Amino acid sequence: MDKGKYSEELNVAVRVVHMACFLCQKVQKGLAFSISDDVVQSKDDDSPVTVADWSVQATVSWMLSENFGGENVSIVAEEDVQTLSKSESAGILDKVISTVNECLAEAPRYGLKGPSVALERSQVLEAISRCNSSGGPVGRHWVLDPVDGTLGFVRRDQYAVALALVDNGEVVVGVLGCPNYPMKEQFNNQNQQNHTMPDIYWTSTGKHEEGCVMYTSRGCGRAWMQPLVDTDKKFEWPNFAREIRVSSIDDPELATICEPVERANTDHSFTAGLASSVGLRKQPLRVYSMVKYAAIACGNAEIFMKFARAGYKEKIWDHAAGVLLVEEAGGVVTDAGGRPLDFSRGVYLEGLDRGIVACSGVKLHDAIIGAVYASWESSNL
Structure with a gap:
């Protein structure tokens, strides 16, 4: 292009x-x-x-x-x-x-x-x-x-x-x-x-x-x-x-994770379980808005995870600008199944697999996607 x-x-x-x-x-x-x-x-x-x-x-x-x-x-x-x-x-x-x-x-x-x-x-x-x-x-x-x-x-x-x-x-x-x-x-x-x-x-x-x-x-x-x-x-x-540019940190113990503030928008307990399973040690930063994507794009955080409860539909305006920023700054953003987000299907991110995972690098991203697959059956989402 x-x-x-x-x-x-x-x-x-x-x-x-x-x-x-x-x-x-x-x-x-x-x-x-x-x-x-x-x-x-x-x-x-x-x-x-x-x-x-x-x-x-x-x-x-x-x-x-x-x-x-x-x-x-x-x-x-x-x-x-x-x-x-x-x-x-x-x-x-x-x-x-x-x-x-x-x-x-x-x-x-x-x-x-x-x-x-x-x-x-x-x-x-x-x-x-x-x-x-x-x-x-x-x-x-x-x-x-x-x-x-x-x-x-x-x-x-x-x-x-x-x-x-x-x-x-x-x-x-x-x-x-x-x-x-x-x-x-x-x-x-x-x-x-x-x-x-x-x-x-x-x-x-x-x-x-x-x-x-x-x-x-x-x-x-x-x-x-x-x-x-x-x-x-x-x-x-x-x-x-x-x-x-995104952070070069790929050690889970050093990584900083962001998540939404409102409980209605994500399951904090499931996110905490994933964080523990992949070895994340820092307390999550709960941040309003797409500033979470901004923090990853400029290297102040390494991970953003969001897992909404069943029935919640993500809107494209809540993610489009932030996703592109992270990707072009060197990061990775997919749904929780590891697929790119689809902005072609109208107002909502239709076909979203379970949640959204944004990371500064492939190593952290792969670890989290693997943890999602390992623990999803036991979740209530």
Whole structure:
């Protein structure tokens, strides 16, 4: 595959995710003072949704349509306008409209063109509802999770903005914005090197302690991390990025494992049993969102396992960007049967065998897959 085939899509996606992270940071600062029905609401399945979720979706949808043509853009995304359109949601809708327009006004700072006039209510709702594609094996589909890990976002913990491009069923672009991910440790990592890529980096100065965007494209065999733009100092656009690479650790006793925080999303006891059987000794890091994939891609963890209970269906927006990042950074991601994840079958990861296993290397991955086969019959999953 031509490594430059998706350069334009990657270029725009990186900039748009930077914008979305800027938006999320502004909303999260407001959460420090007030968590009300005008900021956080519950969807029909009782999961939380915030001003940031809808605002990011509207912003990304509008920017992708402007850059690639609305008639050419298919977007698979998590949020819809049903809850937002209810009469009792008038307050949160007003906040979404103002938040979207504040973010779009910053587009020139990221080398993108924003609207000439502020978007109206109908335009914001249209941008959100435009993200109604069901994906599939044919054509190009953007896959967006506007705020992956909403509970982490509300609790000022880890969360991510995840944007990927699927082309004929294969993830070909992956961008992961992690506004609360610690940066200082990353940039001191001895495995990282300075790299500059054309069209994405402009002259700027300064380094940041926290917050980054990680990205890659299919077939390049490399992935990068960029610090977020510092809004206080009004930097224009970062002029540097660092290549990230998975850890070289393959000794189970030294390996770090990540798993979801919520018990509803995974079976912690089964994961603990697998960890013990393959010789993992460290306590697992329970992390919200796709930041788990980010930690593996940049070498801060070696393993991510997730085994949901029967009946739970994994959505493609929860994995697409993170999976590609880990793979291009040198890692391995499969289902628990050792097969690649299939992003060609719509909104869900249909045909998933038991769970998901992501590792920094083949040796650890093979050990865990073997342990799954050895212990699955005795599990209650």
